[in-house]
Amino acid sequence: MLITRVRPGLYLPTCAILWSGVSATTAAVTSPGQLFGVQFILGIIEAPLFPGAVYLMSCWYTRRELALRTALLYSGLVLAQAFSGLIAAGVFSGMSGAAGLRGWQWLFILEAVLSAFFALTAYFILPNYPHSKTGGAMWSMTEDMRRIAVARIEADRVEQPTDSTVWQGLRLALTDVKTYIFIFMNIFMTSSYGFNNFFPTMVRGFGMGSSTMALVLTAPPYILGTAVSFGVAWSSDRKKERGFHIMANNCISIVGFIISVATLNTAARYTAAFLYTSGSFSANALVYTWAVSSLGQTPEKRAAGGAIVNIMGHLGNVMSPYFFPDSDSPRYTMAMILQIVFAGLTFCMAFTSKTYLRRQNKKLRTAADESGQVYNPFTT
Template sequence: MAIEDSYKASGEHEEYVGSDMVKNNIAHTDYAEAYVPDTEEEKKLVRKIDLYILPTMWIMYLLSYMDRTNIGNAKISGMEEDLGLDSDRYSITLVVFFIGYVLWEVPSNMILARTKPSIFLPAIMFFWGCATIGMAFINSYEALIGLRVLVGLLESGFAPGMLLLLSSWYKPDEQARRFGVYISAAILSGAFGGIIAGSITRNLNGAHGLAGWRWLFIVEGAATAGWSIIASFILMDFPANTKRLSEPERELAIRRLMADPSRLDGGEDRPKLSHFGALKVALTDWRVWLFVVGYMAVVGSSTLSYFYPTLVEGLGYSTVNAQYMTIPIYGVAFVITMIIVFYMDKYPRWRGLVLGCCMGVACICSIITCAVYDFKARYALLVIMASGLWASNGLSLA
């Protein structure tokens, strides 16, 4: 439904962006016949789309994931003692983030379809960056809970918005690699987060009377707010209304997507759905619910990212070294994920089998970790488990 949210086509081609209609006279009424795949013109267009979307999206998601998971680094850097967090309170702090996140994901995407990605996504990013900075100045567990809920609400529109934007620009056989790039930002955020957290907590602890964990929120929140302003001048909107492309480029971008057989099923007889109609169709489709169950398993397991600093510290490392020792975990996961998604674009029929194998490996490693007491073996198992989980995440999105 992502394409239909940014435009709809019939006859003289009328394009919709949310509720706003943009009319463009395109001479081709049969997209399957008008589109010639793999031309130099198309390759040049795809490279241009990549240049506008992928680097900007990558940095945005990197900062997004750092802002939601930096609480794990802050916890072992003094926040636990300063705010009186025990294991139960820390777990609650993690859970409340997802309450607002889950409830607001669908409404935020409906808002996005009626606005522009170049405005909506940087705007919510700016505000959650400010909320992250606010965490540096709290002095109670209750205030931490409130800000975590707020950050969850604001971030809820980002990930689904980016997925909507990616699926609005790329053909199905181009998506696995792009989703892999997208997921790689979340993976490397753990590595960068460890480097940044270790440097900040070691060098800024006590500066201007603030603890190192407070500086962690200030620096990362300021980076998020700053990049959101830059992103608003770079990020592309939907194919029908982007101003980053010329008119012929926009026409080609639309033609190449509409020529895909899965887009043309039903032709002009296919009913044009409203946003609520599309929601109803999605909620009554058993495949959607099957995907939800499967993706819950993948994403639920990926929340281990919040606990990697604590798990590594439990292997006998100091607070600062524990943050640095999370870097190899994410580094290996990044390499494995990128190799897998690169080949899955070439062999899309194998995605399901490879996804199942990755999840199986991660599951086996997590079980063995509980039974092994050698610290080096546990660390190696954490590395393999993280690789399986992150590779599964990228494949499930594709």
Template sequence: MTTEKAPITTGEHKVEFEEHEEIKVDSINNYAVSPLEIQGRFDTLRDLSATQMTALNKRVLRKMDWRMMPTITIMFLMSYLDRINVSNARLAGLQEDLHMSDTVWSAGISAFYVGYLLGQLPGNLWLAKAKPSVVLPTMMLAWSACTICMPAMTSGAGFVVCRFMIGLTEAPFFPGITLLTSSWYTREENPMRMAVWHAGNTISNIISGFLAAGILEHMGGLAGLASWQWFFIIEGGASILVAIVAFYTLPNWPTNTKWLNQEESEMAQYRILLSNGGKDEAVGGTWDGVKDAVRDPFTWLFCGIHFSLVNAQSFKDFFPSIVKTFGFDKMTTYLVQAPPYAIAYITACLVAYTSGRFGESTYHIIIPIVASAIGTAIMISVENVGARYLGVTLLISGTYSGLNLQLSWETNLVPSPRSKKAALIAIANCVSQVSHWYSPYFFPTSQEPFYRLGGGLILFGCLSTVLLCWAIKWRAVKLNKQLDEAEGWSEHSGNERGWRYVY
């Protein structure tokens, strides 16, 4: 058996195994710990040839792409659909039927995010030590049950309580799948994979419009229920079916996933160790991880950028109401919501691909967010319907691309230990959700048709995002210079360069 091993190349930033064959583990950095040293830690990998390593890597990556990615994409789609379904239900008479004022309606929207914030950190820390294949589907069953209870609401108070419970049960899911993805995919792969499942929220907006057109317009009065009640029943029932399937298709961690054999499990661990510069992400206690995250300035910089991006996306819960001001009939209002989100999905995937391919995050976030600011300016200042439609398309595309890349960026900058990464993701997501406590009050019906108050909040989010991206880049460059000095590395030193922060 051939036992030719893999040299590190310092010029092309990739790990080569044989002529014309390679594993692209990371296109950004080389490593102080060699791939051969890491490979030697695993019994089943130790004696594999370069060709065998390449084939095994491809097999593991293919398994993950075909088993985990479709599952978490559909789960996230359903969770986001559950979050936004009230916007279209509002157009179908939910607010009027429950005799809610704009203030009570906004309180219900905010209540979701109160519950969502409370469950974030404990939920993600629990997940880091538990089995994702059990925890995540169980959470989905819980929020689906709450959704199915919504047709029983008879007052604004009931609406507020239901939305709070849905937020609480859904809280660990988003940071949980962010943590899970970053624990299976390398730096180069991470942005694109996160774009695939994170785009589930754009797809859910497309589906929501079509569901609204089909259910809200044609099922009113069936079995004595209002159309918005059927909307929640059907959406909640579909989520339960997805959760049941997820118990069998989701992985756990690379060390304990049942549908990987030992060789595949060790390759999954090898890939992540190599991407992390030899650092074991499973090392570290739960509260040690929290303390490390709190002390790390990157945590608070990413809290700021996530908070800013969520402010820039504050239009989400009111997008159907914004489109309604364009003057279309109700059916057209439902249907024209889809194209901007379809464009946003394609844009997010393209931007994520180039970010991972070239190892750059700062300007891959800044350029789309500037486009969002331009779109917002058009939306709040121009009367022409075509121009405003273009404006909301730019707004959606830029903010969704930015939020997706921010998620992969934070997990690439803090790849280990898992407990610290889990804490960082949850803390940043917690802080960002605070904006939902007040942002609904920036979009009252009295602001129609331009919603200039909400537009101002969006522009504030865009500007803050740009400034914080530069701040994160500045810190990463500074830390990389310190690592260069500590290792005695320079472009002309001939030394091997170790793990570095990406920006």
């Protein structure tokens, strides 16, 4: 919610620089308590990035344009998983012992330096809001360009905007049933891709080579998942449809999970990994896009609703590590079954949301016909 009252061109890069510094200190930890403390602080500082970035994009792009842009943003998280394995393989094999530091220490330091570098560049290129005259790349926009940018978003709103404070925006979000539909959808979605944090371990269990080779082999499924998510997001924007796109990708994920739990054949399980990574990543990007674009009565409500959905969605990340006990390796039967269940629940919530928004659209059409206003429906 704070981002509605500050300049995002300063706020988001500053958060990125701060977490880069905190992340680098991980290389110096010597006890579990220190590691917990660093990770706790890191989580607080990192928390504003994703909801803040999506909120900023929702101020510039219409609902028909937002899914692909969110997928592009989300691809940074996915590709980070893909290339972190490749980077880790190179660092562990080439830099372990350099300057008296272990490979894992160098990994945290190098990644922190890269994050800080890109955060610094963001000060100069990240714009503020369409109505802003200064900050980042705003100098390149004329008054007419800013006016058109503002008018586009105003015309794309479903609900009539009202004057709102931060706390009023929070109240509007908390009293909107759509918020709770998307909260549960996001919790189920994040729970269904708990494999994300254990993927290198899972690939190592395929028995396809050394630990270094396992890290390298984690990259292709993530790269394909990124490409598929772009295609799905483009289709979702083009057709102005979210629910069926999410449900279809849930089904793809479920097929991958079923194959993975049904056999120990290496080729089949690695092929299954391409299915559930592609399905999960594509659906996840759309869930958050759908939530933010459906809670846009005021900027404060959109920011508050998006933040609530994002924060509560992390409950899935809290639960999912318990799906993967070491005793279940290499098949991880319990994890795969639970991920099938949660993907199915996400499917159900997407269907529920689509049905509810269709009913809301009927009411909006009736109201528009009676008042003579333009009918602007929710994206379903």
